Structure formats: structure tokens, C-alpha cells
Amino acid sequence: MSEKFVHPYIPNSVPEVQAQMLKSIGARDIEEFFRCIPENLRVKGLLDLPKPFLSEAALRRHVEGILSKNRTSGELLCFLGGGCWNHYVPAVCDEINGRSEFLTAYAGEPYEDHGRFQALFEYESLMAELLDVDVVNVPTYDGSQAAGTALRMAGRITKRDEVLVADTTSPDRLSAIRGYLTPDMKVTLVAHEAGTGLLEAADLASKLSEKTAAVYFENPSYLGFIETRGREISEAAHAKGALCVVYADPSSLGVLTPPSNYGADLTCGDIQPLGIHMFMGGGRGGFIGAPDDVKFIEEYPSRLFGIAPTTHREWGFGDVAWERTSFAKRENAKEFVGTAAALWGITAAVYLALMGPRGMKELGEACMGRTAYAIRKLGEIPGVRVPAIGRSFFKEVPVNFDGTGKTVKEINQALLEKGIFGGHDLSGAFPELGQAALYAFTEVVTQEDIDALAEALAEVIQR
Amino acid sequence: MGMDMKEKIRDFHQARWDEPVIFELSAPGERGILVPEGGPLIEAAGKKALEELPEGMRRETPPALPEMGQMRVLKHFLRLSQENLGADFNIDIGQGTCTMKYSPKVNDRLAGSPKVADLHPLQDESTLQGALEIMYRTEQLLKSISGLDRFCLHPGGGSQALSGIAAIIRAWVDDHGLRDQKDEIITTIFSHPSNPAVAKLRGFKVITIYPDPVTGRPDFEAFKAAVSDRTAALMITNPEDIGLYNDRIREFTDLVHAHGGICSYDQANANGILGVTRAKEAGFDLCFFNIHKTFSTPHGCGGPGCGVIGAAEHLVPYLPVPLVGFCEESGKYFLDYSVPKTIGKMKDFYGVLPAVVRAYAWIMNLGAEGLLEVARVATLNNNYVFQKILKMKGAGAPPYAEGEHRMEQVRYSFQKLKEETGLGIADVQNRIFDYAGHIWTSHEPFIVPEPFTIEPTESYSRDELDEYLAILERIVEEAYTDPEILRHAPHRSVIHHVDHDYLEDPKRWAITWRMYRKRFDGYFQPKDA
Known part of the structure; x- marks a missing residue:
């Protein structure tokens, strides 16, 4: 220089x-x-x-x-989902997470960083209401990390080393889970019913054993359908001394029963739908919900912020059970902890406070309404079969195109030329579904958008 | 008038809003934001779908979220933000090892633009060319900076990067049929605690090397005795958290290689050696950088961060997928899943794009000369502060590497202060909030008694370094002359002393508001009392 x-x-x-x-x-x-x-x-x-x-x-x-070479989901019509969704992000969310005080802070103490401790305690508390659980962690990296950690927690709690995982699980998440459980725990897949997609009870029963630490499934599933037998699954798991771990989409919980109510011991997932931009999959945070039970709490590797009194009768906050963490115990800790996704936790807290109970209910209804309308509308197109699998849906549905003689790839290419991002191609990961694509319909999609999609599809297919 | 620029002590009081917990602000019926209407057809379809849900799947009791008008929500969180002291406000050099440098605003604007924020990860690659190009270019920059051959940008923080590195080591060991032989990982006590934690997570036994009492560097003789054919890997930081560069590092890595092991370099904080020395020449096979430390992206209260894993040629086949490739022929960037022995997915999708965009902009704004100047000024600032603290009453550096300079940070000790006044680092910490400051103890265990770690980075002017030093000096002076003021500190922060016993007692801890309400009435009145 x-x-x-x-x-x-x-x-x-x-x-x-x-x-x-x-x-x-x-x-x-x-x-x-x-x-x-x-x-x-x-x-x-x-x-x-x-x-x-x-x-x-x-x-x-x-x-x-x-x-500028990017073309965004705002510029085009986006029907992509698969674990990341184009939900509306309220301006207040951006306003708060853009504040210098939060954006540029890091590891201050519960005094000069009182604000982040309170905001993240509130995040934990708001999420706990949504999930109907007692304990939620300061966010980990993402949903896949939350799933991996929830399953390792189950392994430590039950002192068992096998997990049974629904084979309709997101392929990427399954890869992350397998990777994260290596080398201590074994992943065994449980089959689904061909028509409904629901976990096959007989297969589950035959695989449940005294080695099973947990039964894991996603609800709504990666393929969009709602697993309606949560109660039966959790009871089967509990009967064998195993835990039930459910990966849930928080945007669904204004209308769908929270997993803890049908017997899930641990509820995990990703907070991206709660006020966080998609960022090409880069805006994420993982949650793990558990009951108020020291046996569960002690197994969290994450930061857990708690509320405590001060000498002056103020609300004070701080780390609960610090000695669990790798900061305190190095290799003798529960897994590990580090910088993860705190700012997104604060963002999700803002989102939940804005939405309130009515907002979350209306959000759920909006997603279900659009999806139901789309199922009907797309089903009218000759050669298109909706749903490809499953009975009840939340905001995503697999659409089968076998009857059109065209591949999903061809159809999506043609849709792209019309300014539409078609559904994610499932033919590679789920060949048994044929030429199928996963379509997502969030609250930002309008009836006109769905009509435009149907029109475009009809035209593309006829070509 | 403002503070006296000679004395450099502010008449400070942090914002104190006495803000209730958000649930206390609920006013039934109020709304914070509306959901877009769907029109009659969609609403009817939604109602029907909801009614048709099988028994037990419809939520009957709404979540007990607060009900608040929009401005009230905004105000609540803005107040909380004011009760938080980000690096944009304080002289944030007291959080050593964490590289609290300036995060340029222009990079925030770039990262927050719709061209970054509104991208779905499963969009057709032709529509993601800009994002992929940024990722690809960033990888090329990191390759130059480290000398390693390929980078995966996925991990959401340094510890996740380390977790990935441990997974790669596990996969490499298993792949070579060495599971029964290579079952140990060696680290040092002044390497970040996540190194041993992730090694254990992957089923390795951890051996921790302590420093040589004279040089302060990891004890080479102890290390030599620890290395064997059982050694799967070395996972080490350099310069370590105490700010000393291990000049024998190449002997460490050579010895591990001689026994067929892997060498992993924790470069979370590479701020003192940018453009000065690299992972490759020091003999490392793997490394990671924390984009949110060395490369300036904001820490966000503890994430989103970004830890990027670098690998030498022979370990590239194990990296998480997908990497980002470039096809010369078509001139297109693409997601590259052709990683033959990949450990698979680690992070959903492809990593923290907004952090990568910021880091790319930061490096491209500084260039090679600028990066070197970062390291030069980071070490200059550090040695400036070092000399001043050595002269400070009650403070000092541990008795190793005497007479030597330090790199980008120093681990200090208030042991003398403790002996002379009965007050230690915890008391100084409680008081520094009253002067708009922050000081961190250090990573545990406290090998250095009453420890603190200062890392000035390149971002702060001499004036600001002097201000921080003036604050420390004032507090030390108070410790000798007016110890009570420290004992009851903080006085001018957001809140007063927190009773931490509540946070360690299962009967009294409350991780959520509903747990609090279950245990207590009013202000911590036990329910059963």
C-alpha cells in the first residue's frame, strides 16, 4: 500500500x-x-x-x-417450496433485524446486551406457545441441524442408538441427519403407504425395538401431505420406550395441531417461514421444543436463555445450565455450540408478535385455501394428476405429469420462459411418484397467480 | 459539552426502558399485520380443507401469542435494541478471539437487496447466475488467501465448520479402513473449545496439549509424546487464543503427517496473518475461516454467521455438497454435486448467502494490499494496547513469551488486581458497562487466572484505543480506591445485578414465559409459597 x-x-x-x-x-x-x-x-x-x-x-x-444476473422470486411467479418458502416478510421484521444494535452485537453480557437476551427469551417463549411446549432453544443453524440434534438428544435420553425415520423425509435433511448421527447412531427408514403417504404402521411395528431411540417424521411431510396418524405413531414409539420426534413447519401451527399434542416428545424445525427472507436458502434457524423436564433440558447443546430477578426488581436474563455447553466443558459437553442464527430468532419473535394468534390462524387458512384451490384447478388439466400422493395438504402438493407425456424438466423449462418457477422436480428423489413436482402455495400467491399457472401449464402440456 | 477528549471518560448511561416482557403488552383484539385475502373461492376452499382434516389434526386452542398493534410491536423491539450495545456503538475490542471489526454498511445494503433476499434455492440455475458467481468468486479469493484447493461455503458458523471438518476426518479414517487404528484427535487448550467437542462427537478420543510455560506455545515434547499411529488428526489454532504464533507449526504438521494423520487449521480468526502466512505452507490439509470474524460480516447477536471449509486436493472429495462449479464452455456457473466421497449435506441448501455477498464485497474492496494492511494494523493496534496494559496497575500478561510481541490479540490477567484488592475480572466486567464498554473473560478453563482477552482489530482509531484503555485504567483505579463501586456494579447499565442462582436451579429456572408463569406469580413469587 x-x-x-x-x-x-x-x-x-x-x-x-x-x-x-x-x-x-x-x-x-x-x-x-x-x-x-x-x-x-x-x-x-x-x-x-x-x-x-x-x-x-x-x-x-x-x-x-x-x-443483476439473478432473476428473483419477486420478479417471476414462484411455486417452489421444499423446505424454503416465499412467505411475506413484514417490513417491521427487516426494520428490527437491520438495527445496528442487534446486527453488530455479538457476545455481550446480560447487562449491556440485555436487549438481545430479552428478545431471545421472548423468541423462545413465543415459539413455545406456537409449538405448545415448555422449552425452546436459542436457534441453531437450521432445521436439519435441529433434527440431527433432536435425534442425538433422544439417543442420550433413552441411551439407545437407532432412529426410525419416515422414508418421505426431505432427501437433503435425511442426508444431513445421517451425517450428523455418524458414528454413534444408526438410521433405519420406515416405509409409507403408497396412496396416502402415511407412515406404514406394520413396517413401523416390525422395526420398533428396544434399540429404538426415536421415531422421526415430518408434518407436513416433505411431499406436502399431512401425517394424520401422529397419535398412533407416538403411542407405538412410547410403548417400546422410544421417543417421538416431529419436524414441523411453524407456519402451519395456527391451524394444525402442534405435534406435542399428539405425543411428540421433541418438536424440531426451521423458522425461515417466520419473517425471514429466502436468501437462496441462506436465511434459516433451527428450533427444538421440549417439555419442562430436566432430563430433556440437560441434553440440549444449545444456549437456553432464562429469566431471573435482579437486585432492583428488574427483569434480568442469562444462560440456563451453562455447564451443559461446550463453552464450559469442551469435549465433555453435549455436542457443541457456537455462533448460529440468533438474529433470525429475534426476527421470528417480531414476526410472531405481529401475527398474533389470529394472524397465525389466517396464515394457515390462507395457505390451505390456496393449496386446495390449486389442487382443484390444476386437476382440471388433462394429463395432470393432483395429488400424486397423499390426502390432506397444508401449503404444498405433489403434482404428477405422467399423463402429459412430458417430463417435469421440460414443463418447468417451458414455464420459466413464461416467467413462472414451476414446482420442484421430485422425479430424481422419489421415482415411484413418476414425473412429479412439488408445488407450493403460500399466502403471497393470489387466485390470479394460480389461474395463470393453470393456464400456462395447460398450454405448455398441449405443445 | 461532550466528553473531555484528554480524559476520555464518558458521562454515560445506557438506555433503560424498563420494558415489560412482551406477553404483558398483549391487548386482546389488536392486530400487528394482516394476511393477504384470497377471495371467496380460495376462502371457501380453505374452510372446506380445514373442516375435512381428520380428527385431531385441527388446532383447537389458538397459540397464546400476544395481540398487539404494529407500532407497539415495533416500539417494543426498538427499545430492546436500544438496550443492546452493538459493535457500531461501543469500542468492541474486549471480546477477544471474536474479531469485532467494522462491518461496512454498503455490504449490508448489497446483501439485503431483493437480488439476494428474494432467491429461492431451487430456482433454475440459469436464474441464479449472479449468486453462484459471487459464491464461485469468493471461493477463488479464499483459495488464494489460504493456499488450499477447494472451499465449501455452507456452514452457518465456525463450530458447524468444525463439525464438518470432524465429519470429513471421520469419513477419511473410515474410508481408509483405519477406524480401529486411528481413534485419537489432538488439540491444544488454547484452541477453541468446539475443536475437542466436535472430535468427541465423531467418536474420537481427545488429547489436549498444554502450553510450554516458557514459550507459551503448545509444548512440542508433550505433543511428540502424544502423536502416534493412533492419531487421526491435529485440530489446532494458530496464532492461538493467547495471540502467540506457534513458530514450530510446520514441525507439528510434519509429525502428524509422518504418522499418516490429517492436519486441520482453525482459522476462525485469521485477522493477524492475512496475506502474511497461509494454511498451505504451514502444512494443513483442512482449514476454516469465520466469514463473520476475519471477513467482516456482522455477528448478528450470535449469527447468522458463516464458516467456510477449505480442503487440500486429497480431501476435496469429502466436502459437503453441492460445491459451485464453472463451465468454461457455456460460461455458466452450476451447483456441483460430483463430489465422490462427500459427507453429504450439512446445512440446508447452500449456505448463508448474505454473509458470502458481504465477505466478497469486503475482500474486493480491500484487495491484496488492503488485506495485508488489515493484518499489519491489527497487530500494530494490538501491540499498542499490549504495551499499555502491561504498564497498567493490577494487570499483566501471564509469565510466558516475555519480551515478545503478540499477533492480533493478547490474553491478559487481573490476578495481581485480585490479590491486591480482592476484585477480579468479573468485577471489572460488571463495572465496564457503566462506561459503555464490554470486556469478556476468556474461554474456559481459566488456565490464565482472572483472564481477559483484548483484540483491537484494524477498525479502531488510536483515539478509540486510548479511550478503551482510559476506561480500564479508571476501573482499576476505582478497584484500589473505591472497591464498593465495583462490588455493586453495574450502576448505569440497563439493569442491575442478576441473581444467577435462578438459572442453575431446575425448580426456579424459566426458559420461557410459560415456565415462568407456572413457577411464579408477580415478581418471582414462588407459586407454592
Whole structure:
């Protein structure tokens, strides 16, 4: 860097200041600080990096130039789901998570960072109401991490090492679960019924044993249908001393029964639908809900913020049962903990406070209404079979195109030309469903959008 | 007038709103936001679908969420935000190891733009070219910075990156049929606690090396005795959390390689060595960077973060999928699932895009000269603060590496203060809030007694460093002359002393409002009393 150049982010680049600081230190030059690094490990010259855009204006132009190549789900009509959804994000959510005080804070104490402790305690509390559980963690990375941790918790609680997982589970989540349980726990898949998609009771019964730590399923399932036999599944699990772990979509819980009410011991999932932009799958946070039982609480690896009194009768907050964590116990801790998704937790708290009980109910009705309407509307198209599997749906439905003679890939390509993101292609992960695609209908979709989709599909198929 | 620029002590009081817990603000009937209407056809369809739900699947009791008007919700959370001291407000150099540098606002604008926020991960790749290009370019930058061959940008934080690294080590060991032989991972006590935690999670026995009392570096003789054919991997930080660069690092990595093990470099914080030294030359096979530390993306109260895993050629086949590829022929970027021995998915979809966009912008704004200047000024600032704290009454550095400079941070001790006044780091911490400051103890266990770790980064001006030092000096002075003021601190923060016993007692802890209501009436009146 030339002598005169001072970067706006590096105030002490000013040569005079550097000279004075060096003098105060008693060092000849900055190089002296690096002398401890052996010569053969030193970078010779400069790193091989592109020429920088030094001014903010030039930088912005460069980055925006690249980003302008994206076409967004706001610009096109989006019917994609599969674990990330185009829900509406209230402006207040963005306002709060954009606040410098929250955005740039990190690990302050319960005093100068009282705000984040209270906001995250409120997040835990609001989620607990939605899930109808007593305990919820400060968010972990995402739903897959929450699922993996919930299953490891079940393993530690039951002291067993096998989990039974519905084979309709999201393929990516299943991959993450398998990976996270390695090498301590074994994953065994449980089959589904061909027509309804529901977990096959006989297969579950034959696989449940004294080795089973937990039975895991998603509700609504990855394929969109609602698992209506939660009670039977949890009872079967409990009868064998296993836990029931359910992955739930929080946006459904204004209208659908929370899993804890049909016997789930642990409820996990992702908070992306609660006021967090999609960010190409980069805006996520994982929750794990549990009962008020020390045997469960002690198995959380996550931060758990609790409420406590102060000397001056204020609401105070802090970490509950700190000694569980890897910060306190290194390798003798429960799994591990670190920087994860706190700001999204605060965002979800804002969202739930805005929505309230009525908002969450209306959101659920809005999703179900659009999906039901779409099922009828798309079902009228010759060659299209809706649903491809399942009976009851929340906001997603698998659509089968076998009767059209076209592949999902061909159809989606043609839809894209019409400015529509068609449903996610399921033919690779679920070949038994034929040429099927998973369509999602959130509250931002209008009747006109669905009509436009149906019209476009009809035309594309006839080509 | 404002604070005296010579004395540099502010007449500070943090915002104190005495804000109720949100449930106390509920006013039945109020609404915070409306859901878009669907029209009669959709509403009828929704009603019917809901009615047709099988028995027991329809929620009968609505969730007991508060009911609040929009402005009331906004105000509540804005007040809470004011009761939080982000790095944009304080001189955030007291959170050592965490690299609390400036997160440029322009990068926030870029990351929050609809061209980033409104992308669905399963969109056709042709519509995600901009995002994929940013990811691909960021990977190329990281390759240059580390010397490693490929990066996976997925993990949502450093600990998840470490978890991925441990999974790769597990997969590599198993893949080579060495499960029964290679069952140990070696780390050091001054490496981040997640290193041993994830090693254990993947079924390895953990061996922890302590520092040589003279050099402060990991004890090489102890390390030599620990390495064997059982060694699956070394997982180490360098410079360690105490700010000393382990100059024998290449001997460490060579020895592990000689026994057929893997070397993983925890570069969560690489701020003192950017452009100075790299993972490759030090002999590492794996590394990770915390994008939210070294590469400036905001910490968000503890995430979303981003930890990127780098691998040398022979371990690239184990990285999580998908990576981002570029096809010269078509000129298109694509999601690359052709990773033959992949450990599979770790994080949903492809990682924390807004963090990656910010990091890309940050690196592209600084360039190679700028990154080197970051490391130079980070070490300059640190050694400036170091010399001043060494002269401070009651404070000091542990008795190793005497007379040596430090890299980007230093672990200090208030042991002397404790001995002379009975007050230690916890008391200083409680008082510093009154001066708009923050000071962190350090990672446990406290090998250094009464520890604290200061990391000035490159972001703060000398004036600000002096202000922080003036605060510390003032508090130390108070410890000697007016100890009671520390004992009852904080006085000018958001709240006063919290009774932590409640947080450790299963009968009194309350992780949610409903737990609180179950246990207590009014203000912590036990229900059964």
C-alpha cells in the first residue's frame, strides 16, 4: 500500500499515527511483529487477488452488476417450496433485524446486551406457545441441524442408538441427519403407504425395538401431505420406550395441531417461514421444543436463555445450565455450540408478535385455501394428476405429469420462459411418484397467480 | 459539552426502558399485520380443507401469542435494541478471539437487496447466475488467501465448520479402513473449545496439549509424546487464543503427517496473518475461516454467521455438497454435486448467502494490499494496547513469551488486581458497562487466572484505543480506591445485578414465559409459597 493511501476502514493506516504507535510500543516497524513467523512460511509479496474496487461507488457497481444476473422470486411467479418458502416478510421484521444494535452485537453480557437476551427469551417463549411446549432453544443453524440434534438428544435420553425415520423425509435433511448421527447412531427408514403417504404402521411395528431411540417424521411431510396418524405413531414409539420426534413447519401451527399434542416428545424445525427472507436458502434457524423436564433440558447443546430477578426488581436474563455447553466443558459437553442464527430468532419473535394468534390462524387458512384451490384447478388439466400422493395438504402438493407425456424438466423449462418457477422436480428423489413436482402455495400467491399457472401449464402440456 | 477528549471518560448511561416482557403488552383484539385475502373461492376452499382434516389434526386452542398493534410491536423491539450495545456503538475490542471489526454498511445494503433476499434455492440455475458467481468468486479469493484447493461455503458458523471438518476426518479414517487404528484427535487448550467437542462427537478420543510455560506455545515434547499411529488428526489454532504464533507449526504438521494423520487449521480468526502466512505452507490439509470474524460480516447477536471449509486436493472429495462449479464452455456457473466421497449435506441448501455477498464485497474492496494492511494494523493496534496494559496497575500478561510481541490479540490477567484488592475480572466486567464498554473473560478453563482477552482489530482509531484503555485504567483505579463501586456494579447499565442462582436451579429456572408463569406469580413469587 502506498504511503499516502489510507483505507476508510483502517484509520491507523495514517503514516504519522503508525510511527507514533510504533514508538510507543518500542518497535522499529510493523514487520517486527511478524518476525516470529518462520521465513519459509511467509507469503512472498502480495496474495494473488484481483484488483480491488477501492471506492464504495465502484464496489457497489461491481457487485450489483454481478447480482443483476439473478432473476428473483419477486420478479417471476414462484411455486417452489421444499423446505424454503416465499412467505411475506413484514417490513417491521427487516426494520428490527437491520438495527445496528442487534446486527453488530455479538457476545455481550446480560447487562449491556440485555436487549438481545430479552428478545431471545421472548423468541423462545413465543415459539413455545406456537409449538405448545415448555422449552425452546436459542436457534441453531437450521432445521436439519435441529433434527440431527433432536435425534442425538433422544439417543442420550433413552441411551439407545437407532432412529426410525419416515422414508418421505426431505432427501437433503435425511442426508444431513445421517451425517450428523455418524458414528454413534444408526438410521433405519420406515416405509409409507403408497396412496396416502402415511407412515406404514406394520413396517413401523416390525422395526420398533428396544434399540429404538426415536421415531422421526415430518408434518407436513416433505411431499406436502399431512401425517394424520401422529397419535398412533407416538403411542407405538412410547410403548417400546422410544421417543417421538416431529419436524414441523411453524407456519402451519395456527391451524394444525402442534405435534406435542399428539405425543411428540421433541418438536424440531426451521423458522425461515417466520419473517425471514429466502436468501437462496441462506436465511434459516433451527428450533427444538421440549417439555419442562430436566432430563430433556440437560441434553440440549444449545444456549437456553432464562429469566431471573435482579437486585432492583428488574427483569434480568442469562444462560440456563451453562455447564451443559461446550463453552464450559469442551469435549465433555453435549455436542457443541457456537455462533448460529440468533438474529433470525429475534426476527421470528417480531414476526410472531405481529401475527398474533389470529394472524397465525389466517396464515394457515390462507395457505390451505390456496393449496386446495390449486389442487382443484390444476386437476382440471388433462394429463395432470393432483395429488400424486397423499390426502390432506397444508401449503404444498405433489403434482404428477405422467399423463402429459412430458417430463417435469421440460414443463418447468417451458414455464420459466413464461416467467413462472414451476414446482420442484421430485422425479430424481422419489421415482415411484413418476414425473412429479412439488408445488407450493403460500399466502403471497393470489387466485390470479394460480389461474395463470393453470393456464400456462395447460398450454405448455398441449405443445 | 461532550466528553473531555484528554480524559476520555464518558458521562454515560445506557438506555433503560424498563420494558415489560412482551406477553404483558398483549391487548386482546389488536392486530400487528394482516394476511393477504384470497377471495371467496380460495376462502371457501380453505374452510372446506380445514373442516375435512381428520380428527385431531385441527388446532383447537389458538397459540397464546400476544395481540398487539404494529407500532407497539415495533416500539417494543426498538427499545430492546436500544438496550443492546452493538459493535457500531461501543469500542468492541474486549471480546477477544471474536474479531469485532467494522462491518461496512454498503455490504449490508448489497446483501439485503431483493437480488439476494428474494432467491429461492431451487430456482433454475440459469436464474441464479449472479449468486453462484459471487459464491464461485469468493471461493477463488479464499483459495488464494489460504493456499488450499477447494472451499465449501455452507456452514452457518465456525463450530458447524468444525463439525464438518470432524465429519470429513471421520469419513477419511473410515474410508481408509483405519477406524480401529486411528481413534485419537489432538488439540491444544488454547484452541477453541468446539475443536475437542466436535472430535468427541465423531467418536474420537481427545488429547489436549498444554502450553510450554516458557514459550507459551503448545509444548512440542508433550505433543511428540502424544502423536502416534493412533492419531487421526491435529485440530489446532494458530496464532492461538493467547495471540502467540506457534513458530514450530510446520514441525507439528510434519509429525502428524509422518504418522499418516490429517492436519486441520482453525482459522476462525485469521485477522493477524492475512496475506502474511497461509494454511498451505504451514502444512494443513483442512482449514476454516469465520466469514463473520476475519471477513467482516456482522455477528448478528450470535449469527447468522458463516464458516467456510477449505480442503487440500486429497480431501476435496469429502466436502459437503453441492460445491459451485464453472463451465468454461457455456460460461455458466452450476451447483456441483460430483463430489465422490462427500459427507453429504450439512446445512440446508447452500449456505448463508448474505454473509458470502458481504465477505466478497469486503475482500474486493480491500484487495491484496488492503488485506495485508488489515493484518499489519491489527497487530500494530494490538501491540499498542499490549504495551499499555502491561504498564497498567493490577494487570499483566501471564509469565510466558516475555519480551515478545503478540499477533492480533493478547490474553491478559487481573490476578495481581485480585490479590491486591480482592476484585477480579468479573468485577471489572460488571463495572465496564457503566462506561459503555464490554470486556469478556476468556474461554474456559481459566488456565490464565482472572483472564481477559483484548483484540483491537484494524477498525479502531488510536483515539478509540486510548479511550478503551482510559476506561480500564479508571476501573482499576476505582478497584484500589473505591472497591464498593465495583462490588455493586453495574450502576448505569440497563439493569442491575442478576441473581444467577435462578438459572442453575431446575425448580426456579424459566426458559420461557410459560415456565415462568407456572413457577411464579408477580415478581418471582414462588407459586407454592
